[in-house]
Amino acid sequence: MKNKCQGCGAVVQTENKNLPGYIRRDVLAKQENEFYCERCFNLTHYNRKIDIKIDEEEFRKNIEALAKRDVLVVNIVDIFDLEGTVIYDLDKLFPRNRKLIVGNKFDLFLDSVKKEKVKNYFQDYLHRNNISFTETILISSFKKADIELLIEVILRLKGKKDVCFIGTTNVGKSTLINGVIRKLGLNYQPLTTSAAISTTLGLVNISLPDGSDLIDTPGLPNHRQANYYLSHKHQELLAPKKFIRPKVYQLLPSQTLFIGGFCRLDFTSGLSSSFVVYVPQAIKIHRTKITNASEFYQLHKDDILKVPNAEEREKLGDFRKYHFSFKYEKKDISISGLGFITLIGEGEVDFYCFEKIKVGFRSAII
Ligand SMILES: Nc1nc2c(ncn2[C@@H]2O[C@H](COP(=O)(O)OP(=O)(O)O)[C@@H](O)[C@H]2O)c(=O)[nH]1
Ligand SMILES: [Mg+2]
16 A cells, blocks of 8 residues: 555655644545545645645755656746746756756736747746756646647656656646646546645655656745745635736826735836736735825725735735836836736836745836
8 A cells, every 4th residue: 555645745644633644544444545635635625724834945855856866857837926936046956957947827827918928038037047948838737738738848858767846836736747647547646736835745656658757746835925924715815717817007106006915016206107917806906195005004904905914914024115117118026926017107116015025026028
């Protein structure tokens, strides 16, 4: 009998409910080959979550073991949160391996967005950050044709080697592996996936038809992504299952936009400009005057803005202030785990966001 949970890869144990891999002794006795731990069962059937965070050391340990082997590395990133999910020391972690870097969740962009353009941006970003790769692709876990493309590229690059999927938490590694299992008709139960972070807890091995292994790994904990600090319910709000509809605001200097209770954008000077907000539907966007903004936040952070709540704000730390200028060229302010705001026009912006969340300023991705 196997000794690992098929859903999350945790080594099974019958002693402590609050540790990874727990399963009741009597339930375990009835299992044959593949089984799920209690946490995976609850997560899959009742969407009930037991919070277990794996630490970075655990991630590094898995990676070191894999790096010693001659595996094809498939690094999944979330193309909607590129800056927040790229692994900047990928080359150091895998100095010798071939690397396929996959931009997942492309479905979050509208259909009208040109894949080629985003792909160029993606590759350019990797080059600028000195991250080497054998190939890149842009896909969505939810599109059959994309899973076929992913399989085709992996088979072409892997030769006889094993393949491991790595990435930060929540980029869709396990969802993609489930797509591969389904598409190839492999005899495995699906891995556990969820909007909660740290769903996968150990290595999961899937045998491919040629006898090599496909390995799922726990994600690298992402301390600079908003969802790391949120409740399970709010993590779900930030994991949309289909495209994000942009919301356009035409602002005059002296106006403010709140992006939920996460960020505040003060348009301090310039010409009337467009601010296009790409964040999940459930996040409330509110426009007001700069002169009213502080008072508005104090009064309405819990009823109108709502997310994050008081407990989450505590974890997210203080607001940090940024200053951005834009003119001629379209720019994005990216907010890791939330989305981005495209600035079109001319002006100066003071931007506030919780210090723990990674904020970037870039040429517009679309
Ligand atoms: N919109 C969108 N969501 C995805 C995609 N792939 C995965 N997800 C969602 O992202 C969350 C994390 O997925 P999971 O496979 O558990 O990520 P892992 O931590 O990398 O294994 C889940 O809510 C998935 O449904 C995708 O291609 N598009
Ligand atoms: Mg996973």
